[in-house]
Amino acid sequence: MKRTIYVIAEHDDGNISRITWELFAFAKELGDKKAFPIEFLILGDDINGMAKDIAGATGKKVNAVHLSSLNYYSSQLYISALEAFFLGLKPAFICIGHTARGTDFAPGLGVRLKAGNITAVRGFSDDEERLSFIRLIENGRRMAYVSPLTDTVILNIQPGVYKPIKYFPSSPGPIFKHHMELESESTCFKGIKPTGRSTRGLTEAEVMVAVGNGIGEGEGLDHIYRLADIFPKSAVAGSRIVCDRGLLAYGHQVGITGATVSPSLYIACGISGSSQHLAGMSDTEFIVAINTDADAPIMKVADVCVQEDMTEFIPMVIDVFTKSLSNDKEE
Amino acid sequence: MYWIYLSKREVKMKILVCIKPVKKQEKREDGSDFYSEDIHMNRFDEYALEEALQIRETMGKTTVDALTLGPKYAEQVLKRGIGMGADRGIHLLKEDDPFRGPYYTAFLIAEYAKDKSYDLILSGVMSEDLMQGQVGPMLGEMLSMNCATAVITTRIFSNFSTVYVERELEGGVREKWELTLPALLTIQTGVNRPRYPALSQLLRASNQKMEVIKGERLGSPLARQVVTNTAVPDKQRRGSTLQGSSEEKAEALVKIFLEKGFL
Numbered sequence: 001m002k003r004t005i006y007v008i009a010e011h012d013d014g015n016i017s018r019i020t021w022e023l024f025a026f027a028k029e030l031g032d033k034k035a036f037p038i039e040f041l042i043l044g045d046d047i048n049g050m051a052k053d054i055a056g057a058t059g060k061k062v063n064a065v066h067l068s069s070l071n072y073y074s075s076q077l078y079i080s081a082l083e084a085f086f087l088g089l090k091p092a093f094i095c096i097g098h099t100a101r102g103t104d105f106a107p108g109l110g111v112r113l114k115a116g117n118i119t120a121v122r123g124f125s126d127d128e129e130r131l132s133f134i135r136l137i138e139n140g141r142r143m144a145y146v147s148p149l150t151d152t153v154i155l156n157i158q159p160g161v162y163k164p165i166k167y168f169p170s171s172p173g174p175i176f177k178h179h180m181e182l183e184s185e186s187t188c189f190k191g192i193k194p195t196g197r198s199t200r201g202l203t204e205a206e207v208m209v210a211v212g213n214g215i216g217e218g219e220g221l222d223h224i225y226r227l228a229d230i231f232p233k234s235a236v237a238g239s240r241i242v243c244d245r246g247l248l249a250y251g252h253q254v255g256i257t258g259a260t261v262s263p264s265l266y267i268a269c270g271i272s273g274s275s276q277h278l279a280g281m282s283d284t285e286f287i288v289a290i291n292t293d294a295d296a297p298i299m300k301v302a303d304v305c306v307q308e309d310m311t312e313f314i315p316m317v318i319d320v321f322t323k324s325l326s327n328d329k330e331e
Numbered sequence: 332m333y334w335i336y337l338s339k340r341e342v343k344m345k346i347l348v349c350i351k352p353v354k355k356q357e358k359r360e361d362g363s364d365f366y367s368e369d370i371h372m373n374r375f376d377e378y379a380l381e382e383a384l385q386i387r388e389t390m391g392k393t394t395v396d397a398l399t400l401g402p403k404y405a406e407q408v409l410k411r412g413i414g415m416g417a418d419r420g421i422h423l424l425k426e427d428d429p430f431r432g433p434y435y436t437a438f439l440i441a442e443y444a445k446d447k448s449y450d451l452i453l454s455g456v457m458s459e460d461l462m463q464g465q466v467g468p469m470l471g472e473m474l475s476m477n478c479a480t481a482v483i484t485t486r487i488f489s490n491f492s493t494v495y496v497e498r499e500l501e502g503g504v505r506e507k508w509e510l511t512l513p514a515l516l517t518i519q520t521g522v523n524r525p526r527y528p529a530l531s532q533l534l535r536a537s538n539q540k541m542e543v544i545k546g547e548r549l550g551s552p553l554a555r556q557v558v559t560n561t562a563v564p565d566k567q568r569r570g571s572t573l574q575g576s577s578e579e580k581a582e583a584l585v586k587i588f589l590e591k592g593f594l
Contacts, residue, residue, distance in 0.1 A: 073506075075468075075478060100500040104480045107433065107465040108472035116555040117433065119463050132559050137461050138356060144430070144461075145560040149553075186511035187477050190495075195503035207593060231593060244521040250503065257499050257519075265593050275462075286591065287568070288584065294572075295364075300564060304587060305572040306580055316581035321594065324585065 003092035005031050008082075009042040009054060010097045016050050019097035019157075021164030024058055026121075026157050027095050028165070033126055036092055039063060040173075043081055045071045051175050059169035065178045075105040076184045083112045084180060091152050098156035106154050115152035120275065122161045139274050140297030160279055197251040199259035205235035207265045210254060210281070211247075211310075212239040214270015214291060218247045220311040224269065227314050230321050237261070239277045255280040269310040273298025290314070343392035343491045344512075345447070346383045349440060349454040349466070350376040350397055350412055352405040372408045375455020379518040381525040382485055383453050384416045390487050394418045396449075400439060402427050406541060413536035414528025420539065425546030430558035433465035435551075440466070441473040442549040451494065452515040456481050464517070471515030479508055480517040 005027045010017040027038045040054050040062040051064040065085055070077050082105075086094075094109075096102040098120050110117035123134045125145060132145040133155060202208070209228040215221060228234040238248040240255050254261055255277045262283035269290045271277060278301060281287075289302035290310045299305045306313065351373040354366040372380075380397060387393040397412035398421040399405045409420030423439055444452070452471070457464040464480065471478030483505065484497040492512055497505040499519050528536070573580040588594040 079472070100481055100498065103464050104468065104478075104498075107468040108478060110434070110465075110555075111437075111469050111472040117465055117469075118556065119465055130559065136564070137561070139459065139462070141356075141563070142561050143564050144558050145562075147557050147559050148555065149557060150555050187479075188509040190507035190509055193497065193505040193507060195505075197503055240520065246524070250521070253503075256501055257503055259502070265588075265591075286593075287570075288587075289570075295563070297564070299570070299572075300566045301568050302570045303568055304584070305570050306584065307572065308577055308580060313577060313581065316577060317584055320578075320581045320585045321588075324589075 003036055003090055005034075005036050005038045005093045005095065006091050007038060007040050007095045008102075009040055009050070010099060010101060011042065011044065011047075011050055014046065014050070016053060017097070017099075018164055019099055019102075019159050020054070021057075021166055022159060022162040023095045023097060023157055024060075025162040025165045026155075027093075029162075030093065030095075030124060033124075034092070034131075041065060041082075041085065043067065043070055043078060045069070048175075048177075052172070055173040055175050057166035057168055058173060059167060059171065060173040062173055062175045063178060064175055065180060067180050067182055069181075069183050072189050073101055074184050074187060074189065075108065076187050077182055078105040079108050079112055080182050081180050082109055084182075085178065086113060086152075094152065094154045096154065096156050098158045102156050106156050110154045113152055113154070114150070115154050116148040116150035117154045117156075118146050118148065119156040120158050121155050122158050136275055136297075139272055140278070141295055158275065160282065197249070197253075199251055199253075201235050202237055202252065202254065202259045202261055204233075205261070206233040206263050207231040207267075208235050208237045208254070208261060208263045208281075208284075209267045209269065210237040210239065210271055211242055211269050212271030212277075213241050214272075214310050215242060215247060216311065220314065221247060223311070223314045223318065226318055227267070227269075230318065231265070237281075239271050239274075268298050268302070269314060271298050272296045273301065341392055342394055344386075344390065344394075344450045344487070346386065346393060346395045346451045346453065347444060347447070347449045348376070348380045348383045348395060348397050348412070348417065349452065349470070350380065350399045350408050351455075351458045352399055352401045352408045353459050368404070370404050370407045372411055373455055373458045373460075375457055375459070375518065375520060377455070377525045378520050378522050379453040379455050379516075380412055380415060380417065381523045382518050383451075384526070385523060386451075386485065386487055387416075390491070392491075396421055398423065398440065398443070400425055400436060400546075409541055410533070410536040411528055413539055414533040415526055416528075416532060420536075420541040422541045422543045423546060423549065424543055429460070432554055432556045433463050433469055434555045437466045437469035437473055438552045439546065439549045440470055443544060444470075445474060450491070450512045450514075451487075452476065452513075454515075454517055456517040456519050467515060467517035474513070474515070477510040477512075477514040478516070479510060479514070481519045482516045483519045483522050485516065485518075485522075 266284040397417040
């Protein structure tokens with residue numbers, strides 16, 4: 001029986017977010033495998049323009065769910081509106097971004113629809129006639145294959161794994177408009193605070209020396225700065241946990257809730273490489289990872305892996321470089 | 332720190348903090364992984380508990396219950412919770428099953444909590460081991476509570492009926508919300524600095540009886556997912572591992588930097 005894969009578009013301030021096109025890429029792969037059709041859903045108060053864009057870029061049917069109370073995202077309204085939309089339908093899969101918004105409403109939606117929920121999905125496998133979805137566990141050190149047991153499955157897809165696609169087929173998909181009147185009675189949106197931290201120093205740097213929890217109590221922080229100093233146009237960065245612990249200001253944080261950087265060189269010192277951190281620096285041209293743990297996830301994305309204790313190794317590197325400078329002078 | 336007894340009439344806010352017991356992953360000498368007996372509080376839940384304790388200190392007339400789900404060893408996280416200052420510990424006793432699925436876990440906690448009239452339920456935004464971020468918002472929906480995830484700031488209004496929160500989005504941008512209580516919040520790291528348990532508190536904790544509820548009494552919903560396999564991910568880049576002594580590796584690394592023009 002053909003059942004539909006729904007993609008819930010994410011948008012902000014009138015713009016369709018990049019994750020929406022990544023969701024399309026995922027849905028296409030899944031749809032091709034299961035021979036299920038794809039439909040889009042977009043919710044909000046001013047969505048006609050965006051609905052047209054999606055229909056034009058994908059050729060798929062777009063359900064534009066209009067709520068005048070939804071001028072800004074609200075998990076309460078999303079869950080109630082989607083429950084109403086899906087009433088009587090039997091969606092096979094509902095694809096949502098694994099983003100701050102998507103992970104906010106997807107679990108509650110699963111409870112309402114009596115659906116299964118799998119988050120941070122990076123792919124799927126159809127081996128042995130059993131569909132399973134792949135996600136990372138244990139700070140990225142292992143993958144788990146999760147098989148749903150429900151008729152409807154809600155999937156939050158990890159950003160940055162699927163390449164965004166737009167087709168622009170010769171004829172755009174049809175747009176179906178739905179109107180709903182729902183009020184959020186007991187939650188009140190009060191506005192946005194832009195980030196107070198200045199991360200300009202990070203985004204402009206060509207070389208980044210980043211420190212993670214391997215720093216220990218922080219005595220080695222001086223060496224991190226000295227290492228950064230030997231490179232031109234460099235900056236010191238940190239993983240979230242180092243900033244949470246107060247060793248670096250949050251303006252140095254690289255990761256999903258911090259800065260996204262793409263320098264020429266990223267030296268990750270004592271960083272395990274959680275998905276949240278990798279998402280902020282995986283576009284780096286050349287990654288060097290220094291870690292005592294050979295199985296740390298960062299080692300899988302590094303171009304050069306050094307299995308050493310950063311607090312002892314970094315001073316050695318600085319020494320070697322300084323000596324080579326004085327050797328040059330002698331000649 | 333001292334322990335205050337509040338009569339039922341005086342309590343204006345009941346807070347529940349859900350804490351997951353996490354096993355430490357260790358390596359044997361041959362390089363294989365194993366889970367040690369070292370149980371600790373999920374780091375993210377520690378921030379949630381600290382937030383609850385700070386709310387109690389600010390507002391007064393508040394009780395903080397710590398709850399955990401797991402086998403006998405899970406009580407260690409409750410003892411630490413009480414050591415940090417929670418008033419009571421609640422242990423939902425259930426055999427270890429790391430992959431029972433977030434729906435199942437949320438269901439069991441909801442069964443316990445549904446008739447306890449909690450005003451505020453806090454948990455960490457995700458667990459260290461499974462990193463799903465689902466149990467919190469599922470629990471909120473099951474209990475029909477207003478819910479906000481990835482909360483980085485909380486402030487209870489003086490009338491004890493509304494909470495102001497800021498949610499953290501990508502790039503550090505924040506959303507500001509006011510939610511009517513009862514509410515469930517999942518707490519992001521960095522929201523506060525979790526305290527160390529005081530020795531006197533830990534002694535009280537070791538003597539204090541926890542409320543223990545056998546998991547069977549909470550029912551067992553149909554499983555919504557099953558984990559069929561786990562594996563180590565493949566390498567994503569054609570990276571090389573430097574060999575030799577530490578000094579040799581340092582030399583090799585500087586050579587690479589020079590050759591590639593970084594230095």
